[in-house]
Amino acid sequence: MANLQLQDIEKAFGSVKVIKGVNLTVNHGEFCVFVGPSGCGKSTLLRMISGLDSVSGGRITIDGDLVNDVAAADRGLSMVFQSYALYPHMSVRQNLSFGLENLNTPRDVIKKKIDEVATMLQIHELLDRKPKDLSGGQRQRVAIGRAVVREPRIFLFDEPLSNLDAELRVDMRGEIAQLHKRLGNTMIYVTHDQVEAMTMADKIAVLRAGVVEQFGAPLELYHSPVNQFVAGFIGSPK
Numbered sequence: 239m240a241n242l243q244l245q246d247i248e249k250a251f252g253s254v255k256v257i258k259g260v261n262l263t264v265n266h267g268e269f270c271v272f273v274g275p276s277g278c279g280k281s282t283l284l285r286m287i288s289g290l291d292s293v294s295g296g297r298i299t300i301d302g303d304l305v306n307d308v309a310a311a312d313r314g315l316s317m318v319f320q321s322y323a324l325y326p327h328m329s330v331r332q333n334l335s336f337g338l339e340n341l342n343t344p345r346d347v348i349k350k351k352i353d354e355v356a357t358m359l360q361i362h363e364l365l366d367r368k369p370k371d372l373s374g375g376q377r378q379r380v381a382i383g384r385a386v387v388r389e390p391r392i393f394l395f396d397e398p399l400s401n402l403d404a405e406l407r408v409d410m411r412g413e414i415a416q417l418h419k420r421l422g423n424t425m426i427y428v429t430h431d432q433v434e435a436m437t438m439a440d441k442i443a444v445l446r447a448g449v450v451e452q453f454g455a456p457l458e459l460y461h462s463p464v465n466q467f468v469a470g471f472i473g474s475p476k
């Protein structure tokens with residue numbers, strides 16, 4: 239069974255349609271990248287999957303269950319944003335444990351999970367700091383850690399590396415790829431960066447103006463782009 243299925247998904251803001259009938263199937267464990275120019279609807283699509291935005295039409299199913307009317311918190315997903323979205327008044331440790339405390343997870347279980355995740359993301363020495371005392375890369379590690387702690391069915395990333403400098407971006411790409419290998423979860427990763435898409439993805443969806451122009455493996459898109467737009471965007475020789 240597909241992990242995530244989008245059927246005829248549409249989104250309108252007022253009279254403006256920004257997502258125009260998107261169909262996608264993502265299998266368990268896949269690293270799926272949504273790529274496309276600024277304003278093409280990547281974030282809107284991700285927000286509808288997460289439940290932060292409602293759909294104007296179509297069906298979203300997770301593991302076969304229709305989730306259109308399921309609240310964001312109950313979809314079992316974790317989202318990582320470009321802007322980190324950490325709680326500024328809380329320590330790193332509190333940022334990591336916050337969601338779990340709401341779920342009434344026992345204290346010793348929370349402590350063990352935070353320990354594991356801190357080791358995985360090398361943030362042990364940051365646990366008692368506040369977000370303002372962290373670098374951009376450290377903040378994003380914590381934000382990813384917070385997503386991991388929740389043990390989501392699917393990870394959603396919205397341009398998580400855009401605020402980082404080029405060198406750090408390359409390091410973090412590697413870390414996210416390692417995390418994917420280690421956890422094996424499905425990851426949906428939004429970026430406008432072709433290199434990021436080509437190097438990280440199992441599958442790429444190329445979006446333009448609210449439409450998926452092509453969906454497939456990186457090499458498939460590279461060697462057999464369906465049109466000039468995809469070719470240009472992926473950087474294939476055609």
Ligand code: ADP
Pocket residue numbers: 251256274275276277278279280281282283
């Ligand atoms: P991307 O993430 O690919 O840059 P977005 O999903 O943010 O694109 O935006 C897609 C389109 O929807 C853009 O034209 C944007 O202006 C519009 N849009 C996004 N959110 C809103 C909103 N809350 N109200 C009105 N228009 C919006």
Ligand code: MG
Pocket residue numbers: 280281282
């Ligand atoms: Mg966006």
